[in-house]
Amino acid sequence: MNHIYLIEDLGLILMAASLMMLLTRRLKTPAIVNYLLAGLAIGPAMGLIQETSHLDYISETGIVLLLFLVGIELNIGQFKKAGKEVLWAGFWQMSLTCIAVFGLAFGFQHPLQTSIILGLAFMFSSTVVVVKLLQEDRSMRAFHGRVSVGVLLLQDVAALAAITLVSSLGGSAESLDASMTTILVTSVGGMGMLIGFTWIASRYIVNPALNWSLPIPGMMFIWSLGWCFLFVAIAHGFGLSHEIGAFLAGLSLAQSRFSSELRRRVHPLMNFFVVIFFVVLGIGIKFNLSATMWLQVFTLSACVMLLKCLIIIGVLWKMGRRKEGSILVGMHLAQISEFSLILIALAGRKGLVTQEIQTMVAWTGIITIAISSYGVFFRKTILHWIQNNHRLCELFQWAEPESKSHSPLGETTKNILVIGMNAMGRDIVKQLASRGEMVTAIDSDPVKLKDLPCNTLHGNIHDWDLLDSAGFSKAKMVVSALQIEEANQLLAFRSHAADIPCCVMAPDTLVMPALLELDVSYFMTPFADGIKRQKAELSKRGLLDK
Known part of the structure; x- marks a missing residue:
């Protein structure tokens, strides 16, 4: 009878997510926050779904497809042209945030292994949230849009490495040291072979196969999904995570002239499975955190938002970039990522972190994503307030309006x-x-x-x-x-x-x-x-x- 419960729970999950989106439409709440809130509502709040083990495989499929889509969108040529702003801003934001969160977590007397995983998880910003905000504002081509997306691409690569590392670890407290040798011996060789196969496929297999599938309606979509899960199976055979196989499958398709069409066709299916993942994650969130853990949630949330924003602004200003554009980049990237939640969920399944830590990270995600999104929504008011505050103008060195020739929107294309x-x-x-x-x-x-x-x-x-x-x-x-x-x-x-x-x-x-x-x-x-x-x-x- 498990299949009956599966169908009922899937229907309930989708209805709860849809209803939450409708209820919060005027508040412009980010989609991920809505999905987590929907999980909280039908899980801990109402108790409509309490057991989610039968949904785990479906929700994990969403993460596989998400990383497949990230790989398709990772244009190597665009990444090379992103410039040193992206490299330096991304490097310093990830490094300093990781160190700061590790220090805070260790100061809160968490184990060394937990502190390291928290530092890794919190250094990423949300690709899904930021790209959606930029699309809604039609500012993907603006300075802050280009830099934000470039930093996110850099973080996606780092997130993939972190997911691979965590997926290779065991469940004991000493597993971090014990597993490093195993990772180097078993995974690096397999990773090298899979990357080599990715390069060969992108050069000699992908385009002929897609050209062959083009005349048959729907064949390109089916073939691309089969290609994704073929890489997943190969990665599994090499002892690598499913996520890295999906990412490399997408990367092999990214250089194809059909990449935009593939992205458009895979995106709706990915959205369906990702909704299930985040709602199921919300179902597992608990309200019964101790006062000490709630203090850590608010401390980490404030630290992450302020630190990420200030690091980005400082690096871009140091490189002589626009003040307004630098602030907008910092505001867009001031949250933790969906990969943070994925990484912590994976670490929880491996026994590396407790359920209480997973709940703490989920609440931190809800708070940082919501506040940063509302900050972007009211960005004009915030920038206007800074410009009209004399002390802040002195701090931001905003003596006069910037030249219109540097408008982030550029000139009309005609x-x-x-x-x-x-x-x-x-x-x-x-x-x-x-x-x-x-x-x-x-x-x-x-x-x-x-x-x-x-x-x-x-x-x-x-x-x-x-x-x-x-x-x-x-x-x-x-x-x-x-x-x-x-x-x-x-x-x-x-x-x-x-x-x-x-x-x-x-x-x-x-x-x-x-x-x-x-x-x-x-x-x-x-x-x-x-x-x-x-x-x-x-x-x-x-x-x-x-």
Whole structure:
């Protein structure tokens, strides 16, 4: 009967997560906090779910897919171009935070092994939270967006190493020293072989396989999942963690021209499993912490938020970067990560930390993620308050407003986006390019993007990340040659919201009223125009009455 309880509990978990998102919608609470609160509600608060062992494998699948997605998003070329700001800011933030938290934990009389794990866990910031905040604010391309994402990519690599280390440890107090030799002997060799296989696959296997799967609907998605779990199985065979196998599988796909499309297709499935992971984690959180542990929660929360923010600001200022942008980077990265919760949960399963420590870290995550998110939400008010406070202005050396030439949003691109590379779309692109216009062509079929005299992007327009990377919010105009009514309505809606002129294909007059309500600027009516030209030509030849 376990399968019946599994289905019931899954349904309850998803309903609780959805309800919590609705209840906190106006408060703009981060999704991870909502999932943890949903787990608290149906677990410790109401007692609707008390046993979660039958959900562990499902929730762990979410972490495998999360790291698979992180690997896909890790563009090595972009990482190299991120600059020394990212390397120095990321290095000093992780190092100093780890040392400070280790010192605090050891000062609170936690065992050495627990203090080390807490130091490792708390040095990461939340990729999920920060990227979501940047996407909502349309500031991924701003200075603080680029630096924040670069630091997060660096931290993701470090988090992977920490997860691998913890997963290799045993459960005794002496396991840290005893396991290091085993890690070096058994894991490093397997890691090297798996990295070598990743490199070979990215060069010689991935692109031909994806090209083969492209004509079959849904095959690319199924193949990519199979590829992920193949790496997981190989990693397991080498004695490595499932997470590192998933990450390397994603990394092997990251350099493919299909990476953005794969990210879009895997993301919804990953979201489903990650919801289950964090709700199950919330179910395991207890309220009955001692007064001493609550003091540690608030002390660690304050330490992490202030220290991470001040380290980032100090490093970027030392390198001569913008004051406002530096503060925004610090505000975005002032929380612990979903990887912190994953690392502590993994350490708990290995017997390295107690349930009370896991609960303490979970509460610290809820507090730091919530406060940092609200800080970003009210960032304009905070920056304005700093600028109008004379003592803080002297501290921040904010004597006068910064030059507008350093605006984090950059300049308007004046780019024309053309969606849909059918015969009409390709002809529009070529004519616009011949007139000297900056054009970006977008299509879900990479074959149709070949030999075009402009920038091209492969992907689906339902993916906002794709449009954002094309510079949608600053485009000169959006042109859709698609004959898909739903897609054209979506483009018209987004263009109207961004105050961008929009021209769409109207196969017939029946679709025009709905598009006119969305304030479409221009229509292309090839079928109606073709009929008019045919009628005019027939009339000219005397074959049709005028």
